[in-house]
Amino acid sequence: MRDVLGSGEDRSVLADERAAMGGRPPRELLSLADDEGNSVSVNVLGRSPGWTTGLDAEIVVKTPFVSGRIDLALYVARLESWAEALDRLDAGEDVAWMEMSSGPSIFIQLTGERDCPEAVVGDESGSMVTVRVPLVPPDDWVADHRRRLRQVMDHWVPMLSG
Structure with a gap:
């Protein structure tokens, strides 16, 4: 499993972050929103019972x-591919997350059709619906999403078997 800690970070900081969250499991892996009411999020609901x-x-x-x-x-593997997508976004590249798998995909374009960043959520294998959401995320959004990913992986991955 790929370590999603950035250089210079250590796991003792993660324990402090978890304590600051009140011991609640991290839920928001992705949260892009703007002040016009547009948002795209990926929420962890919990371990799959089956x-x-x-x-x-x-x-x-x-x-x-x-x-x-x-x-x-x-x-x-999907969480690790999100880490790789964040690396590409940080380098100024557009990304497609989960594009080659069954189920929904998320594309993040740094300069979309309306000359602003946008998230495109597609469900080609199910409903065949695609939604394009223009967003203007804050300057530190990639760093924020690395933190979210680190919290999700540190909390949830040890509970998974296999």
């Missing part, structure tokens, strides 16, 4: 125009 190596999760899209959610299965 699948010991995975987590139940959901993708939630909210805009003033359209809102929806779709179930998502997360497992270690």
